[in-house]
Every structure is written in C-alpha cells, then in structure tokens.
Amino acid sequence: MNDRDIERVREREFPLTERVTYLDFATFGPLPTSHVRAASEALAAEAAKGSAGLDGTALLESVREEAAALLHSPARNVCLLTSTSEGMGLVAAGLPWRAGDEVIVPEQEFEGCVAPFLSLGDVTVRVARAVAEIPDLVGERTRAVALSLVDRIGGARAPVEAIAAACREHDTWLALDAAQAMGVLDLDAPALGADVVCAHGYKFLVSGFGLAPTYCSDRALAELRVPRPGWKNAGVGHGSAARFEPTMSSIPVLAGMRESLRLLNSLDAVERERRALDTARGIAQGLAARGFQVREQRSSLVSAPHPDAETLATRLHERGIVAAAVEGNLRLSTHFFTTDSDVQALLDAL
Ligand SMILES: Cc1ncc(COP(=O)(O)O)c(C=O)c1O
Numbered sequence: 624m625n626d627r628d629i630e631r632v633r634e635r636e637f638p639l640t641e642r643v644t645y646l647d648f649a650t651f652g653p654l655p656t657s658h659v660r661a662a663s664e665a666l667a668a669e670a671a672k673g674s675a676g677l678d679g680t681a682l683l684e685s686v687r688e689e690a691a692a693l694l695h696s697p698a699r700n701v702c703l704l705t706s707t708s709e710g711m712g713l714v715a716a717g718l719p720w721r722a723g724d725e726v727i728v729p730e731q732e733f734e735g736c737v738a739p740f741l742s743l744g745d746v747t748v749r750v751a752r753a754v755a756e757i758p759d760l761v762g763e764r765t766r767a768v769a770l771s772l773v774d775r776i777g778g779a780r781a782p783v784e785a786i787a788a789a790c791r792e793h794d795t796w797l798a799l800d801a802a803q804a805m806g807v808l809d810l811d812a813p814a815l816g817a818d819v820v821c822a823h824g825y826k827f828l829v830s831g832f833g834l835a836p837t838y839c840s841d842r843a844l845a846e847l848r849v850p851r852p853g854w855k856n857a858g859v860g861h862g863s864a865a866r867f868e869p870t871m872s873s874i875p876v877l878a879g880m881r882e883s884l885r886l887l888n889s890l891d892a893v894e895r896e897r898r899a900l901d902t903a904r905g906i907a908q909g910l911a912a913r914g915f916q917v918r919e920q921r922s923s924l925v926s927a928p929h930p931d932a933e934t935l936a937t938r939l940h941e942r943g944i945v946a947a948a949v950e951g952n953l954r955l956s957t958h959f960f961t962t963d964s965d966v967q968a969l970l971d972a973l
Pocket residue numbers: 649650705706707708709733735736771773774775800802803822823835
C-alpha cells in the first residue's frame with residue numbers, strides 16, 4: 624500500500640480520522656466502517672430471519688482463519704476466547720500445579736495478566752523487577768512465566784527471544800499478553816516460542832469488545848485442561864484450540880471482527896508494522912526535541928513521563944488530538960494508517 628492507498632483506507636474505513644488526530648489505539652482501536660456494517664447486518668439478520676439467518680459455525684471458522692493468518696499460525700492452534708485475561712488463565716487454570724511451583728511476572732505488569740495466577744494455592748508468584756531479569760530468574764521451580772509482549776505504560780517490547788529460550792531450557796510455560804501488539808506488530812506466534820499468545824479485540828485489532836484471538840502451542844493443545852467445558856467443546860479432541868471454546872460467540876461480533884481482521888490482513892504484515900513504527904519514531908523524536916524524556920520502545924506506543932499528564936491529555940483533546948494519560952505518562956500510540964500529518968498535528972499542538 625502506498626500513501627494514497629492509506630488515505631483511501633482512512634476515508635473509507637476510519638471516518639473519525641477526518642475529525643480528530645487519533646493516537647490512542649493502546650486504549651481502544653476505533654471500529655472500521657466495514658466492521659460496523661457487517662455487525663449491523665448480522666444483527667438485522669438475527670432479527671429478521673431467526674435461525675435461518677445464523678450460519679455461525681462457518682463464520683467462526685472464517686474468523687479463526689483470519690486470526691491465524693495474522694499470527695502466521697495454523698488455524699487449528701487458534702481459538703477465540705473472550706478476553707486477554709482469559710487467555711492468560713488458560714495456563715493458570717489448565718496446568719496441574721504442584722506444591723512449590725513458581726510463576727514469574729514482571730513488576731507493574733497489567734493486573735489482568737497476573738490475576739489468574741494469584742489464586743493458585745501453593746504457587747509462589749515471583750516478581751521480576753525488570754523484564755530483562757526474567758531469563759536469569761527462570762529456574763527449576765519456575766512452572767510458568769506470564770508477561771506482556773509490549774508494556775502498556777512505557778511501550779517497551781519485552782525481550783521475548785531470551786525469555787522463551789530460558790523457558791525452553793527449564794520446560795517452563797510461557798504466556799504472552801499481546802494486547803498492545805497484536806494487529807499492529809508482525810507477530811509470528813509459533814516462532815515466539817510461547818504457549819499462549821492472546822489479545823482482546825478492542826485495541827490494535829480494531830474489533831471492539833467480546834473476542835480475543837488466542838494462539839495455543841501444540842503443547843498447550845496436548846496438555847492443558849479445559850478451564851471452561853461446554854457443549855461446543857465437549858467432543859473436541861487435543862488436535863484443535865477449539866477445545867477451549869465452550870459455546871458459540873456473538874455472531875454480530877464475529878461478523879464485525881472478520882472485517883477488521885481482513886482489513887489488517889490486506890496489508891503485508893511487515894509493511895503494517897513498519898508504517899506504525901515509523902510514525903511512532905516520528906512522535907518519539909518530536910517529543911524528545913521538545914524536552915520530553917522518551918524511552919526506547921520498539922513498539923507502536925510512545926510514552927513520556929509528565930508531571931500533569933492528565934491535564935496535558937485533556938488539553939490535547941481540546942485541540943483534536945486523542946492521546947492517553949497513563950500512570951503519570953503521556954502515551955501516544957500509532958497504527959498502520961497513522962500518517963506523518965497526524966504526527967505533525969500532535970507536535971504542533973504540544
Ligand atoms: C497489557 C494489557 N493487557 C490486557 C488488556 C485488556 O485485558 P482484557 O482483555 O482482559 O480486558 C489491557 C487493557 O488495557 C492491557 O493494557
């Protein structure tokens with residue numbers, strides 16, 4: 624896609640970009656027009672045709688295919704859960720834990736990533752002061768490591784290769800929260816070496832609430848217990864991640880997500896990531912030039928501490944820039960259709 628094509632995508636799919644400079648995908652990704660149309664049509668069909676309008680199974684399978692394409696994964700390794708926390712919970716609730724087992728999580732990790740491990744009886748949750756320390760902390764007792772691929776506050780991309788290598792060496796399970804990465808970064812889920820890679824649809828997947836595409840490794844398919852048994856997964860064996868789907872998902876949400884994922888897959892994955900990282904880098908450089916302390920991030924999130932980040936975000940909002948204030952930081956986030964004009968509009972408004 625060239626810049627003209629991107630302009631057309633903005634006009635056709637994201638009309639809000641005509642009104643505002645949207646730099647807050649890390650909180651919520653606006654729904655593309657095609658998503659809204661497909662979801663609305665599915666709702667109307669449910670009302671008008673009843674059971675004749677459903678055809679949910681074929682729809683769900685096509686969403687699984689799109690999600691698998693996005694993750695460079697076989698479709699049989701992908702399931703559709705309801706949240707990122709549920710994805711992390713596959714490992715927490717699915718493993719037969721032993722007394723003395725330990726789980727490693729980073730300090731300041733998102734609560735949803737950690738919470739599923741907190742209620743496990745004899746299991747110690749060990750906190751790493753920095754993600755870079757995790758490979759050295761993984762040892763004989765470490766049964767699982769859980770962390771975000773991209774940190775939601777600072778935007779740092781975790782050193783997943785080193786963490787996955789340490790986990791492999793100790794037969795440790797690895798669960799990755801990809802909420803701040805999936806849909807924008809080029810994620811090759813099988814190559815990451817994790818057992819679970821999960822993201823809810825409402826951020827960079829521009830798919831709204833309700834569905835969380837989740838990659839499960841072959842080991843996860845073979846060994847994890849099913850935390851939510853139901854009619855739909857009762858007969859599914861260990862060969863498919865559909866074993867973690869207990870019931871039918873909302874058909875309008877599926878229909879909308881299929882369009883959102885098609886849109887993301889319509890770009891080459893490397894190009895999709897490059898575009899978002901280029902504008903993120905432009906923002907980082909512009910902020911640094913204006914005296915902000917910007918951290919190195921390698922993601923599409925740019926974050927800088929600010930003594931009154933809330934007020935600054937509100938002020939930006941008044942000037943048509945959608946940004947976020949997160950724990951004392953101004954946070955900007957970009958997607959493949961963020962443009963240099965968006966970056967300039969932000970920098971002019973600061
Ligand atoms: C890192 C991270 N993970 C997960 C989520 C969302 O979690 P859930 O899908 O459980 O709502 C967020 C939302 O802000 C997040 O920042």
